Amino acid sequence: MSSYTTQHMISNILRNNSNKTLSAKQLHAHIVITKGTFHNDNILVLSLYSNLNLLHHSLHLFNSLPSPPPPLAWSSLIKCYTSHSLLHLSFSSFNSMRSLSVPPNRHVFPSLIKASTLLKHPKLAYSLHASTVRLGFDSDLYIANALINMYAKFHNFSVTENAGKVFDVFPQRGKYEIGSVRKVFDMMPVRDVVSWNTLIAGYVQNGVDVEALDMVREMGKNGNLKPDSFTLSSILPIFAEHVDVYRGKEIHGYTVRNGFDGDVFIGSSLVDMYAKCNRLENSLCAFNHLPRKDAISWNSIIAGCVQNGEFDRGLGFFRRMLKENVRPMPVSFSSVIPACAHLTALNLGKQLHGCIIRIGFDGNEFIASSLVDMYAKCGNIKMARYVFDRIEKRDMVAWTAIIMGCAMHGHALDAVSLFDNMLEDGVRPCYVAFMAVLTACSHAGLVDEGWRYFNSMERDFGIAPGLEHYAAVADLLGRAGRLEEAYDFISNMGVQVQPTGSVWSTLLAACRAHKSVELAEKVVDKLLLIDPENMGAYVLMSNIYSAARRWKDAAKLRIRMRKKGLKKIPACSWIEVGNEVHTFMAGDKSHPYYDKINEALTVLLEQMEKEGYVLDTNQVLHDVDEEQKRDLLHNHSERLAIAFGIISTTAGTTIQVIKNIRVCTDCHTAIKFIAKIVGREIVVRDNSRFHHFKNGSCSCGDYW
């Protein structure tokens, strides 16, 4: 009778929108005063506290109960522990319960199964499953739903934990476990929308997309259930992954028609789906329409911008997120750091790194990999290595980041030995890892090693070489001067992978470096056949002609280029001084300090010539007299940027310049002299790698 009244009041509290915590406490006080601490109604209040996720109140009330507390009290407490992620406490409570001989009721199992799932502890989970079978609870709706989720999640975990380690075991395990998901589902006497949603989400999380969508149709046909917000937010990532904006839009339409468009889960999925389909404007629109934005909504739009190359915009959203007092998550940082990497914004990257350390996110492997890449791309390979060395569990992405970093900085031997260390560590290389190690080989002329890696890809790791790998090997052979070999290699690339214009361009660049006009002509014919609009090909070929003093052929090509309406991308270099980026074009006199820059370059040139620098006028690709050639070289954009750096920073500071195209040979020689004369390290990043000039030599060993 009194319990009936208490239950009634509890239902009212749960329905009521006012301060539920306060009402629950008032009810508790009322019961204690009128009926005493030991009255059974206190257990109902405990379940209310647990329902409201009030851990401290639940625990306090639980401890005031006469021993042993009844099953309902235990299940309420355990639920509260699990939803607070205090998973070990969930299990220790379960053990206490059993040691007090309290028979476990069915309500205690869903929380325990969930706890074992979150703990990623399959053994524990299997034994819980076995217990429910023994007790005859395994077809209970809530328990079966928890089991479907558990089996689906464990399939996921075995994917990540075994990837690269237990190659042979994994597929069978996977099959067995995805089978278990289905077995539990099929055996259920009654299924509700949660059962269907759990199954569908499980399929999506395991990449079984076709089955997931089949089940969405099935749930309507056989289950007589309509997809709800859980269903929709679970299936949207499928269209993101398949870059299927048409079907993604259909789902978007469905969510609007059914009043789900304010749902923050669906909203984030939509933001992500549109971004992954390269529809950033739609993505921004979905984001702006969200009535309430949580941390994940922000993460989605930040990642969306950065993945679409809108780096400043991504950074802007990150700032706005902080400004609106939404606490950044590890994902927020791993999404925004790549923007710094692409913008070469070292100072900003360092600030974010500081922030990451203060918050305590520096152990996160996603963040660490993004930092390794950021430092490497921003020219600080030492810091990249420092961060990498402190990663506890290095996965394939982390290894790839550092290997690529070493490759870009010309530390080819480090890159190669890191790659071998990765194999020793039992981490299986992937497609991108091979790109990194092959790039390293090509930048250092490690032809034999390069071949070895290329040949082992398919043979030892079952990874079919892609365009990038062929390009790297072609580049490797070309740079090493093995031009004919490279030509045959590209010609015989095979049916699976067709050579593209850019692969041939690699060889064309090699022809230029090794001054082979005849082969260059053969190559450019092939290239323009595939890619007639390739402006780079025209420029390179005309430069090759110019270098061979075949001015007329060069001019002919330039005319053809102009007729096609193709314009050469102008060379430019930039340098960050203070917090400002200064950009210079070749022969650019527009900088406010141009006179001082020119003066500095003249003084430097005098000293350089005293030390033995000889102008390499062959690098001038125009038919002009020697004096003009001298001026042209003197005003190459990287020299202007470096000279500006020298006059506007304090002695000893490292100068870092970025150039959008390759450094010319003459400038490369000149910068070696400059670095020595001014006693500074000069770092130049061109479009493919870093050059560290110090004491009269360059880290690339003149091989680039």
Added chain:
DNA sequence: GTAGGGTTAG
């Protein structure tokens, strides 16, 4: 009373 969804690094 107990169960299900969205975002990240090379």
